[in-house]
Amino acid sequence: MNWHFENDRPIYVQLVETLKLFIVTKKFKPGQRLLSVRDLAFEAKVNPNTMQRALAELESMGLIYTERTNGKFVTKDTKLLNHYKKEMALEKVNTYFTAMGKLGFTKTEALKYLKGDEK
Amino acid sequence: MLVECKNVNKNYGKVKALKNINLEIPEGKIIGLLGPNGSGKTTLIKLINGLLTGEGEIFIKGKSVGPESKKIVAYLPERTYLDMNMTVNEVINYFQDFYDNFDANEAYKLLEKLGINTKDKLTTMSKGTKEKVQLILVMSRKADLYILDEPIGGVDPATRDYILETILTNFQVGASIIISTHLISDVEKILDEIIFIKNGEIYLTGSADELRREKGKSIDEIFREEFKC
Incomplete structure (x- = not known):
């Protein structure tokens, strides 16, 4: 652990x-x-x-x-476990977009980075 | 309330070491008594232990400080009071004679875990090992209150970890532990409550986690700001 x-x-x-x-x-x-x-x-x-x-x-x-x-x-309760897992995943996603926003990227640009097709 | 201090004052000649201390320490908590050198930490501890007398009142489990309260308080002083020419076995016998609530089996168990030979004299041991032996002796008493004065001063980080672990594992339900230190970042994780003491006065008290939340800072950082030289 x-x-x-x-x-x-x-x-x-x-x-x-x-x-x-x-x-x-x-x-x-x-x-x-x-x-x-x-x-x-x-x-x-x-x-x-x-x-x-x-x-x-x-x-x-x-x-x-x-x-x-x-x-x-x-x-x-699997439903509850999934609910919290999703919530935690969304938090991570938000953290990513916020950090990219601070670097001056729009959400669309940040998404491109995520996919690896940034130019 | 486990400990109550009411209007406690202590002067050394003209020097006011403690000024009107009012304090309550509940059961079942680990409390950090934090303050710079010379702030009055050790004086307060010695008053609670009955090693000094001052003005005001101190009650431990409702009793005034005296032989009865000493039975339920286990104290690790900053400076050792043990005869360094004694072997560990001799010290254990000594503790057994002195304290009804001393659990020799517990002490031997902890010493064995550390690989300490109980036939060795204290004087042959390193500073860190001596500190560990003394902590084991104190924590092997089944007390209501443990008072540890600078338990991690002057030892290496691994020894610090060992000392903190020993404190945690021997933290009995219902007992409280007061840890006095100025090495805050090392101990702050295990503290429930903190008492900041400055120039002989209580400067700030509160729950460690609440203070972190309120200020968004570690207790160590809060301390450094409040006590900036």
Whole structure:
């Protein structure tokens, strides 16, 4: 697992992003039981309180669920997984067009670059 | 509340080391006590540990500082108080005699993981290894509050990582850890809350993540700006 955090943004926000990525790319498989908060925190080398907060957020997004005595599990809802994956992909696309815009390219020009037929 | 400081003042002669400190430290948090050299960090820590007396009141789990509070506070001082001619085994026995809540098995387990020979005298060890041994001793106490004064000062980055990992893995549910340091970028990832102290006064307190969000900067950057020389 690849955990990496920048110090200039809230750690819990970055944890949510990382865990979301693990879930939609099925590094954490649908229906898989998650490690305990403590073990996950240790793996990510973050404070267990921060991990707890990130997991609560993922739970409110529906990406994980708690089974009372069993722990936390990754959702099996494929539709939801695809929804978040699409959302994340669109964010990346936006980032690309924004960056190209800063370089002075229109959307059409940026698209040409993407296809590799820029002149 | 785990720790409450009410109107705490401390003077060294005419020098005001702490000015009217009011502070509450909750349970279950890792708190960074951050401030430049000479800002009053160690003085505050020593008051909480009962190694100094000042004006005002300090309560730990509702009790005044004294023998009862010392039982539930594990303290790693900035400078060692151990006899360097002792072997690790001797120090462990010493800790066992001193503290009811010291878990010798835990200490041996952590020392073994590091490949430290417990028959070795402290004096034969490198600075980094000594720091690790002392941290292990402190973290092997089942305390309610751990106070670590500059635990990562003067050690190499790999040792720093080890120290931070040891702090995290031994962070018990319900206990709190106060880490005093001026090496902020190394520790800020694991902090819940921060206390900035400047010229003996509380300058800023808050949640580390909230401060990052508010200012769009790391705690280290915020610190550097606030304390620009």
